[in-house]
Amino acid sequence: MDSKKFLDCERKRFNKFIKFRLPHTFFNIGIAIAALAIVAMFIRAFLIESDAEWLKSITKQVLLLGMLVMSISKDKEEDEMTIALRAQSYAIAFVVGVLYAIVLPYVEFGVSNMVHAGGESFKTLGDFQVLIFMLMIQLMIYHNLKRYR
Amino acid sequence: MENTIKVERAILSLTQDDLAKRIGVSRQTINSIEANRYVPSTVLALKLSEVFSKPVNHFFKLSETD
Numbered sequence: 001m002d003s004k005k006f007l008d009c010e011r012k013r014f015n016k017f018i019k020f021r022l023p024h025t026f027f028n029i030g031i032a033i034a035a036l037a038i039v040a041m042f043i044r045a046f047l048i049e050s051d052a053e054w055l056k057s058i059t060k061q062v063l064l065l066g067m068l069v070m071s072i073s074k075d076k077e078e079d080e081m082t083i084a085l086r087a088q089s090y091a092i093a094f095v096v097g098v099l100y101a102i103v104l105p106y107v108e109f110g111v112s113n114m115v116h117a118g119g120e121s122f123k124t125l126g127d128f129q130v131l132i133f134m135l136m137i138q139l140m141i142y143h144n145l146k147r148y149r
Numbered sequence: 150m151e152n153t154i155k156v157e158r159a160i161l162s163l164t165q166d167d168l169a170k171r172i173g174v175s176r177q178t179i180n181s182i183e184a185n186r187y188v189p190s191t192v193l194a195l196k197l198s199e200v201f202s203k204p205v206n207h208f209f210k211l212s213e214t215d
Contacts, residue, residue, distance in 0.1 A: 077175035080190050149181045 020072075027073035034066030060128050067135040075146075085145040093138035101130045150215055153208045155183045157201045172196040 040059045044052055075082045105124050112119030158168055165179045172193060181187035189197070198205045 077177075079174040079178050080193060081174065081178040081181060081187055084187075146177075149177055149186065 021074045021078070022069065022072055024074045024076050024078075026069050030066045030069030030071075030073060032066070033069060034063055037063035037066055064128065064131055064135070067132065067139070071135055071138055081149065082146065085149065086142055089138050089142035089145060092141050093134045096137050097130055097134035100133055101125050150188050151185060151210045151212050152182065153210075154179070154197065157197075157203070157208050158183075161201070163200075168197075168200065171200050 037059045040055070040062070044055045044059065048055070101124075105122060109120065109122045154168075158165070163171075165183075166176045169176045169179045173196075174193065178187065178189075182189055194205045194209060197208070201208060
């Protein structure tokens with residue numbers, strides 16, 4: 001195989017990868033997975049007496065998975081405009097997510113120390129908090145962009 | 150970019166939904182194009198040209214801000 005054919009093959013494979021979307025039915029599956037994770041979080045918090053750290057981390061991961069499935073599912077009527085709107089929503093979510101990760105720790109630290117002296121120490125955000133925020137923003141912005149298109 | 154898709158559609162007595170089905174997009178996309186909120190791709194413009202049997206620059210025109 002010469003280098004041109006190899007590059008074409010690579011380009012095709014890469015394009016196929018970046019255009020990958022799940023069918024629309026997966027959107028509802030994503031909602032079900034996320035809802036299940038939220039219910040499990042409530043059960044762990046209010047009904048299970050032991051600390052069950054393993055359950056906490058599993059429910060967080062399941063919630064992220066459910067929202068990711070929702071995020072990469074196709075629209076009911078997918079066309080070039082919805083693809084453009086989705087790309088826009090990912091870009092906005094990324095920028096807002098980075099700003100959130102930078103600003104929020106200072107806000108939390110400031111507010112906590114203003115309310116009572118010797119409040120919480122400065123701590124950065126965890127990966128779950130940033131990822132869930134970005135996914136939420138993406139889904140919300142995409143929904144709004146579609147509504148106002 | 151300005152367009153006269155609404156006029157071309159009226160000439161053929163097509164609804165937004167009819168036109169959307171013919172070129173394989175959603176009705177909302179046609180609505181956004183007509184309202185100049187969305188500039189379609191070349192592929193979509195050529196599909197519209199095929200439906201209207203007219204060249205693309207007949208119903209798409211550059212505005213002063215473009």
